[in-house]
Amino acid sequence: MTSTRFLPVSKSDMEARGWASYDFLLVTGDAYVDHPSFGAAVIGRVLEAAGHRVAILAQPPWQDTTAFLAMGRPQYGIFVTAGNLDSMVAHYTAAKKPRSEDFYSPGKRAGLRPDRAAVVYANRAREVFPGLPIIVGGLEASLRRFAHYDYWSDKVRRSLLFDAKADLLVYGMGESAVREIAARLKSGTPVNELTDIRGTAYAARDASGCPYPKIQCPAYGDVRADKTAYARAAKLQTEEHDPVRGRALLQPTGDRLLIVNPSALPLDGPALDAVYDLPYTREVHPMYADRGGVPAIDEVRFSVIHNRGCFGDCNFCALSFHQGKMVTARTHASVIREVEAFTHHPDFKGYVHDVGGPTANFRRASCAGQKKHGSCKGKKCLAPTPCESLDADHTDYLKLLRKIRAIPGVKKVFIRSGIRFDYLLEDTNGEFFAELVHYHVSGQLKVAPEHCVDHVLDAMGKPRNDVYAKFAEKYRRLNQKYGKEQFLVPYLMSGHPGTTLQDAVALAEHLHKTGKHPEQVQDFYPTPGTISTCMYHTGINPLTMAPIHVPRDGREKSLQRALLQWKRPEKKHLVIQALRAAGRADLIGFHKWCLVKPEKQIRRGR
Secondary structure (H helix, E strand, O other): OOOOOOOOOOHHHHHHOOOOOOOEEEEEOOOOEEOOOOHHHHHHHHHHHOOOOEEEEEOOOOOOOHHHHOOOOOOOEEEEEOOOOOHHHHHEOOOOOEOOEOOOOHHHEOOOOOOOHHHHHHHHHHHHOOOOOEEEEHHHHHHOOOOEEEOOOOEEEOOHHHHOOOOEEEOOOOHHHHHHHHHHHHOOOOHHHOOOOOOEEEEEOOOOOOOOOEEEOOOHHHHHHOHHHHHHHHHHHHHOOOOOOOOEEEEEEOOEEEEEOOOOOOOOHHHHHHHHOOOOOOEEOHHHHHHOOOOOHHHHOOEEEOEEOOOOOOOOOOHHHHOOOOOEEOOHHHHHHHHHHHOOOOOOOOEEOEEEOOOOOOOOOOOHHHHHHOOOOOOOOOOOOOOOOOOOOOHHHHHHHHHHHOOOOOOEEOOOOOOOHHHHHHOOOOHHHHHHHHHOOOOEEEEEEEOOOHHHHHHHOOOOHHHHHHHHHHHHHHHHHOOOOOEEEEEEEEOOOOOOHHHHHHHHHHHHHHOOOOOOOEEOOOOOOOHHHHHHHHOEEOOOOEEOOOOOOHHHHHHHHHHHOOOOHHHHHHHHHHHHHOOOHHHEOOOOOOOEOOOOOOOOOO
16 A cells, blocks of 8 residues: 655656656646645556656746756646645635745745646646647636636636646546546547547537537626626536536637536546555655655544545535535445554554545435436535435444444544534434544534524525534533533634625624634635635625625625624724624623623823
């Protein structure tokens, strides 16, 4: 399971392998960590396993061509990814302020990748290696595959494919598409003939090369000029993102046509096993040893990803638009092999930090019909209420956790990925909930109710507040039963579309009554590809085409955020302003239900 060698990162590495040349260059905006939690490592190992010679170019200086030329010209093509995160999210907070740290870079140093990294790297590669096919992929490319609203420039940009001047764009989980692209390029097929690969997008003069059923969505010029057209496009793109029933989408862009083929079929259990069983070193490349290492490895070194996909489908989350709604899972044997390998690592102390994934407690399709017919168009599996066809069975996950707990050398197995609590409550068996509390919580269980006002939760695609209240009460009782003192840590969001100042006050009151005092609050961040970002840009809920309130003004957003942290002394002045603006001055005073006390009056003359 463990290799003794990283993929080559230099000419000397290639020479050590006896290579005079190599097949494909893989450029990534992350530091090189050879671990299956890092997308570039997965794609590199998948290509290697298919018999290709692959070199890694990690976080190259992009200001000149030196780094791109260092290993020479690849034989067949260049794969480009911005890394595990969208580079703009990696660089800027929701308030558009530069971040001071980057956990995917050596020593957490910020600024080692450019803004819009996939575009910059692809353009540099085109300059250095004219005539070679360039394929962009990863999260940044995947979520920007259509014309999209860009929060940082506050404008609608065309598909990243055009700005990157790439030949192909791979979206979603790219193992199958990348394998096919590489094999066909190596066999001599021109890149402009690769028009039939699922999970890819390309530009053409017409759609004659696309073999799939097709549908046209509003053109780039239309979605840029008309917010209603943008909302219609977002709805159509969401509905067609399904590997079973989805059609190819055509979006005219200038004098060309963006063609986005249907999404790739998800890997089944054995195919997922094969990806995770590849010979990763599971370590940070030693070239970063004297630069502080790469901190992103710390949380995943002794964690296991056991599943893919998410039918939770929250409107503000990009997971379903990237990985898809169809959940697939690794076999027990594969997961157990990975954990057994942990026990031989010199730094392993007996604690498995996580057995999770996009949503930890999903290990099966949402229902029997999803596998055959795909996800239901225009309907969510869990929100606002669970579908009556939902198959909320935790038996397989529970068996897996029990097997991991029994491995010699394992002391504790934690679940730190998000769990979907409404799905958990739908399981009438109750065994999983009991064992979750008894064995798998490390003092705090992080869950994401996000809000308490039902119409806000509807806009978010989250369950209603009474569901979370039921979950919290059952969690309290189970902790009491097992003599545990374990807490719920709720993730909350301020400023999501649909949230008014009065709604923020209602959430503050709810937190006050339940004794919760959040230290951290997530501001809504309009990232590409989500339904909520469409709401933010257009003021329209694309799922219903109804208008929706958007807290876009900086002052309103700061007041909403302050209300969620009303206990912090430095927020008091803003909280008082917010309460008065919302017509809730009754919450300023000395009664037990008040959120804040009045500000002290300054005596005249002082």
